Amino acid sequence: MGNNKEIQNVSKATIGRLPAYHRYLKEKLAEGEKTISSTSIAEDLHLNAVQVRKDLSVISTVAGKPKLGFEIAELIEDINRILGYDNVTDAVLVGAGGLGSALAGYDGFKNYGLNIVAVFDSDPEIIDSTVNGIKVFDAAQIQHLVRRLNVLIGIITVPKSAAQKVADELIEGGVRAIWNFAPVHLNVPENIAVKNEDMAASLAILSKRLAEILNNEK
Known part of the structure; x- marks a missing residue:
């Protein structure tokens, strides 16, 4: 599954939210979206915006850009790596x-x-x-x-x-x-x-x- 050291640095609560982020981001990517803000994720998933920002800051390898947000493909790769979705x-x-x-x-x-x-x-x-x-x-x-x-x-x-x-x-x-x-x-x-x-x-x-x-x- 995921990288053990990386998982240890992520709280259980955040780990529990990652699958929802993953599904949502995959849908957005399929719709042709390339970037997204933490605020948009929070609104669409009915989550606390501050919590979403904290979650993304912990898991993302590349920081979000002002006015653009995060690269969706990169966020998906980060979640795949942490949860081990790439390693069956x-x-x-x-x-x-x-x-x-x-x-x-x-x-x-x-x-x-x-x-x-x-x-x-x-x-x-x-x-x-x-x-x-x-x-x-x-x-x-x-x-x-x-x-x-x-x-x-x-x-x-x-x-x-x-x-x-x-x-x-x-x-x-x-x-x-x-x-x-x-x-x-x-x-x-x-x-x-x-x-x-x-x-x-x-x-x-x-x-x-x-x-x-x-x-x-x-």
């Missing part, structure tokens, strides 16, 4: 159910440096089938294949009752980072990175926001 990292996905199949079928991950090379499941009816052209292997082979393929990222989309066992298998195989969609806390060594996607929490936040909007309309 292989990943495996465990759990070929509805969510897992949807993630495996999303070709857009490759634009962000992630390439799912294998899917695992324990259902005999699914094993040896394919999802978006990716073969589904027996979950019993996780350790062996992860080690053989030298994969560093594992994606977990299994029920919470199976998530810890799957995480253990992935780590034993050599995975160093886990993207966890199971609604459970994973116990992993300190040198393993974990990103949890808590859909229940996200839905709760969305529901609260909806209730506030509806209440204000009364």
Whole structure:
């Protein structure tokens, strides 16, 4: 993925905003724009202008020019370098159910440096089938294949009752980072990175926001 030293110098909050900047800048480049100001980015993405300027000052290798702003192509290259979008990292996905199949079928991950090379499941009816052209292997082979393929990222989309066992298998195989969609806390060594996607929490936040909007309309 990205340059470790560079990432260490960028805050987690800024890292979290970079994909949105990247998508936006790619769209502007496709529209024929060559330069852009931090103010325009902030307005279009509904972000704080001061924060956007700070973010760009941290990631950009070339300072913006008065009245012109930043070179869009250069900003895109800077984000690619920091997030590692130019260096594709292989990943495996465990759990070929509805969510897992949807993630495996999303070709857009490759634009962000992630390439799912294998899917695992324990259902005999699914094993040896394919999802978006990716073969589904027996979950019993996780350790062996992860080690053989030298994969560093594992994606977990299994029920919470199976998530810890799957995480253990992935780590034993050599995975160093886990993207966890199971609604459970994973116990992993300190040198393993974990990103949890808590859909229940996200839905709760969305529901609260909806209730506030509806209440204000009364």
